[in-house]
Amino acid sequence: MRAVVFEEFGREARVREVPDPVPAPQGVVVRVEATGLCRSDWHGWMGHDEGIALPHVPGHELAGVVEAVGAEVVGPRPGDRVTVPFVCACGRCGACASGAQQVCERQTQPGFTHWGSFAEYVALEHADVNLVAVPEELSFATAAGLGCRFATAFRAVVGQGRVAPGEWVAVHGCGGLGLSAVMIAVAAGARVVAVDVSAAALDLAKAFGAAACVDAVAHPEGADAAVRELTGGGAHLSLDALGSPVTCTASVRSLRRRGRHVQVGLLPRAAGAPVVPMARVIALELEILGSHGMAAHAYPPMMDLVRSGTLRPDLLITSTIGLAEAPAALAAMGGAVGAGVTIIEPGRTRRGALGG
Template sequence: MRAVVFEEFGQEARVREVPDPIPAPQGVVVRVEATGLCRSDWHGWMGHDDGITLPHVPGHELAGVVEAVGSGVVGWRPGDRVTVPFVCACGRCAACASGAQQVCEHQTQPGFTHWGSFAEYVALEHADVNLVAVPEELSFATAAGLGCRFATAFRAVVGQGRVAPGEWVTVHGCGGVGLSAVMIAAAAGARVVAVDVSAAALDLAKSFGAAACVDASAHPEGSDAVVRDITGGGAHLSLDALGSPLTCAASVRSLRRRGRHVQVGLLPTAVGDPAVPMARVIALELEILGSHGMAAHDYPPMMDLVRAGTLRPDLLVTSAIGLADAPAALAAMGGAPGAGVTIIEPGRTRHGAFSA
């Protein structure tokens, strides 16, 4: 198969032929129809994540068709349309037994613990625990985001964040996760303040339901003061959807008394430890919460809203490229991020047509 491969961290990846994967006894091989380009992939390429063995194929946010199944798989067959949470759970540990597969003690992650989905095929573990059916009416480009960004944002806003109608919600960082969070919080009846440095990203946030937008670059004194002014004292719920020491601290400082901060964006050690304003956390009795994806069994409420058209993850997709353009796009994630989500379609040629 063709796959995007890098042999050194931070060095140019290349598309080349590699052996086709084979399914584990409890796993499947999926033919990748669409896979998202995510900042997490860039962190992995840069070497910010422990556990990646070189050479490596990135990619963790995918949708496609089951190509082959292991001998122990019960619920899936070749031809099934599927997506998968980026955390593939074992289904047997104490965390899985409690229903918290998103923090599985023995989790695997395509594109991190093993070769990922920037390829024509990808192997996935423990299929009966992890696969999620994709309805026929959903395109693969839309469904890919349900494996990571959109599902991650849904759980962060609804599950961990406990959003309620009428609350003020601030989203710091309007990339794929952040824009998803804006859309989900607005659909839940919250009033959303979107914070970013990109005018294009803020325009998208407004179109997805943000009540107010703040250009953080225009406020060197800190966007949190502007947020507190807009919200009349601070947000009830604030999310750092980017993952940086600055946005983490700004999110905490933007909260009102007894507000809730949810850390969604990854904070690898390479970006530095965030200086969380703990004095404010104590004085205002704030909650500090983490959010790490979403278990497959928690998908139905989100999928119902997507199928009903209440949530429109399809609107997040702003560009599609083929494997040939993926290496350059991956490297570019370290600079100013583009607006919306870029999808890699392995069947797409460089010029935008689909190969036979």
């Protein structure tokens, strides 16, 4: 199969032919029809994540068709249209037994713990626990985002954040994850303040229903003061959807009394540790929460909203590229990131079936 491969961290990846994956006894191989380009992929390429073995194929946000199944798989069958959470759970540990598969003790993550979806095919573990059916009316490009950015934002806003109608929600960082959070919070009846350094990203946030936008560049003293002024004292719920020391601190400082901060953007060690204003956390009785993806069993309510048109993840897609363009696009994620989401469509250029 063709895949995007890098052999050194931070050095340009290239498309080349590599051996076809084979399914584990409880796993499947999926023919990748669409896969999202995410800043997390860039962090992995740069070497900011532990445990990535070289050479490596990135990509963790995918949708496609089951091509082959392991001998012990019960449910999924070849031909099924599927997506998968970026955290693939084992289904047997204590966290999984409690329903918290998103923090599985033995989790695997395509594109990080093993080769990912910037390829024609990808192997996925524990298929009966992790695969999510994609309805026929949903395009693969739209469904790809449900494996990471959109599902992650949904749980961060609705599950961990406990958003309520009429509340003020601040979203710091309006990339794919942040714009998803904006759309979801607006659909829940909240009033959203979007914060970013990109005018194009803020324009999209406004198009998705943000009540106000804050250009962080125009507030070098901190965007949090602007958020507090716009919301009459601070947000009820604030999310760091980027993952940086600056946005994490600003998110916490954006809150009103008894507000809730959700850290959903990953914080790579290379950026340093954020300074959380704990004195403010104590004085205002703030809540500090983490959010890490969403378990496969929790998808139905989100899927229902997508199928009904209440949520429109398709509107987040602003660029579609082929596999050959992916290496350059991956490297460019370290600079000024364009607004919206880029989808990679690997295509089928070599043969009609795996191993055929």
